[in-house]
Amino acid sequence: MKTVFKKTPVLTDTIMHYCPGCGHGIVHRLVAEVIEELGIQNKTIGFVPVGCAVFGYKYFNIDCVEAAHGRAPAAATGCKRVNPENIVFTYQGDGDLASIGAAEIVHAAHRGEKITTIFINNAIYGMTGGQMAPTTLVGQKTTTSPYGRDPEHCGKPIRIAEMIATIEGAAYVERVSVDCVPNIIKAKAAIKKAFQCQIDRKGFSLVEVLSSCPTNWGKSPAEAMDWIKSDMIPYYPLGVKKDTTNE
Amino acid sequence: MAKKLMKGSEAIPEAAIQAGCRFFFGYPITPQNDIPEYMSARLPKVGGCFLQAESEVAAINMVYGAAAAGARVMTSSSSPGVSLKQEGISYIAGAELPCVICNMMRGGPGLGSIQPSQGDYFQATKGGGHGDYHLIVLAPSSVQEAVDLMHNAFDLADIYRTPVMLLADGIIGQMMEPVEFHEHEKRELPAKPWAVTGYDPNGDRPRAIVNSLYIEVDELQEMNDRLQARYKEIQEKEVMVEKYNTEGAEVIVCAYGTVARICKSAIALCAEKGVKVGLIRPITLWPFPEKELVEVMSQPSVKRELTVEISAGQMHEDVRLAINGAKPTDFYGKPGSYTPTAEEIAEYILKTREA
Numbered sequence: 001m002k003t004v005f006k007k008t009p010v011l012t013d014t015i016m017h018y019c020p021g022c023g024h025g026i027v028h029r030l031v032a033e034v035i036e037e038l039g040i041q042n043k044t045i046g047f048v049p050v051g052c053a054v055f056g057y058k059y060f061n062i063d064c065v066e067a068a069h070g071r072a073p074a075a076a077t078g079c080k081r082v083n084p085e086n087i088v089f090t091y092q093g094d095g096d097l098a099s100i101g102a103a104e105i106v107h108a109a110h111r112g113e114k115i116t117t118i119f120i121n122n123a124i125y126g127m128t129g130g131q132m133a134p135t136t137l138v139g140q141k142t143t144t145s146p147y148g149r150d151p152e153h154c155g156k157p158i159r160i161a162e163m164i165a166t167i168e169g170a171a172y173v174e175r176v177s178v179d180c181v182p183n184i185i186k187a188k189a190a191i192k193k194a195f196q197c198q199i200d201r202k203g204f205s206l207v208e209v210l211s212s213c214p215t216n217w218g219k220s221p222a223e224a225m226d227w228i229k230s231d232m233i234p235y236y237p238l239g240v241k242k243d244t245t246n247e
Numbered sequence: 248m249a250k251k252l253m254k255g256s257e258a259i260p261e262a263a264i265q266a267g268c269r270f271f272f273g274y275p276i277t278p279q280n281d282i283p284e285y286m287s288a289r290l291p292k293v294g295g296c297f298l299q300a301e302s303e304v305a306a307i308n309m310v311y312g313a314a315a316a317g318a319r320v321m322t323s324s325s326s327p328g329v330s331l332k333q334e335g336i337s338y339i340a341g342a343e344l345p346c347v348i349c350n351m352m353r354g355g356p357g358l359g360s361i362q363p364s365q366g367d368y369f370q371a372t373k374g375g376g377h378g379d380y381h382l383i384v385l386a387p388s389s390v391q392e393a394v395d396l397m398h399n400a401f402d403l404a405d406i407y408r409t410p411v412m413l414l415a416d417g418i419i420g421q422m423m424e425p426v427e428f429h430e431h432e433k434r435e436l437p438a439k440p441w442a443v444t445g446y447d448p449n450g451d452r453p454r455a456i457v458n459s460l461y462i463e464v465d466e467l468q469e470m471n472d473r474l475q476a477r478y479k480e481i482q483e484k485e486v487m488v489e490k491y492n493t494e495g496a497e498v499i500v501c502a503y504g505t506v507a508r509i510c511k512s513a514i515a516l517c518a519e520k521g522v523k524v525g526l527i528r529p530i531t532l533w534p535f536p537e538k539e540l541v542e543v544m545s546q547p548s549v550k551r552e553l554t555v556e557i558s559a560g561q562m563h564e565d566v567r568l569a570i571n572g573a574k575p576t577d578f579y580g581k582p583g584s585y586t587p588t589a590e591e592i593a594e595y596i597l598k599t600r601e602a
Binding site for chain 1: 270272296301304305308313338443450455456
């Protein structure tokens, strides 16, 4: 019999805690497959965040560090500076990276830190129960914006990929989505390029992934994927925001 | 090796490097900037790495990451900056990682002053951040002692997998004294199989996970039990204290750091007046030398105790807990940055004696 699909050994057999229709499972798989394909499992260190991916260390079959909320890029910096031959990545959500950890991500990029960041943008705080994130869309209802996000009151959503792309030390920045199969294929290619950027010591790399949170959006898994396409992608355009890896 | 005249905040980083520290992450704050400055010049020359972080918060998290990778690593700061580091220190304690933190205390609260202080005793010895944890806290009273204690600091951190704090006042950092860097007794250090260096699925070492998250009550209990057992062992084995002139003393002064040296001058002034005063100087503030203090206090000659600090009496609480009402205790000092003189202390001792 011909094997057409096999789970990557870079994921453990632990059953994930994510909700049905959540994008984290897809992105975990993509990251793990990329690590397998690049042959770097035995030298990759994962820094997982505070947020829904807090248990990432149970799923990635590599050495892992649990970082404090928002601090993964700083902690990853310490690790990378000690062992520069390791491949070090952070996996962070939008509350973690775009809110409480805004300083750490900006300065990791600014230093051209040779690390890779996988940034999950699902426009909401997932683990704490659906509060407004810096990435929450205008008008979007959350548990702390019950009348919809009002830009007069708390500003418009932050576009992290575009912001990081303005920083000199960032070598490769792309925004992708996991709303449909063609986009998932593109997302994997972007993640692979981001890790390759680090292997080649080109500088800081970040992939922003538009991802679903059906539970906190109050949608079915299918509706959630549709909402990424109809509402998120128009505000968060996909594509490469910066690429100096060939320079 | 010949003695060298060195400023405390240059001798301390040099001692750290000689103790094997190769990584330093910090952020500028007065009065300890000579430490990161010294590290930035020296570490690249010994194959290490100095990095100026974007904040105190980032610096302590870089320490967390470097310690997770198995390095000998340190940071330094002064009071307001150390407050910012508390989140990270709690995580380092929870994840059972070794590191060294130097606090050159300045006056507080808030932005306070840049003059010496001892106002961070509570923060240093009672935990500082959230959760039930302790740091080993070392308090030098001379530049030479600061140099010697740096070796202890890194060894203790590795042996007990805990953050260790060198708690000094601004005077220790700023004054110049002759120092000697000599060989230190080598303690047996444990291996670091828990460090994240890359997991080989075909190798012998299990996957390394550095973490302080234990979502199940039982698992968190197990971690806390492990920490508390370790703290007990530290209390039993690692107390350091100086007893000075205590035999047959009438008054026992308890002081640490620079203040303890001023107290020695006050003791000499009292002796001129025919009053015998002794000094108990905790070198480890945590573990606090409780037994040693009680032992000295229990001498029949000792009438009372006096704690002297540049604080509102923070260490005095631990002194009172140790003495536990057996004999009278008193406090002399002020919060902020007011450093008492030997004359003032002697005068207070003699005056209260008459009363």
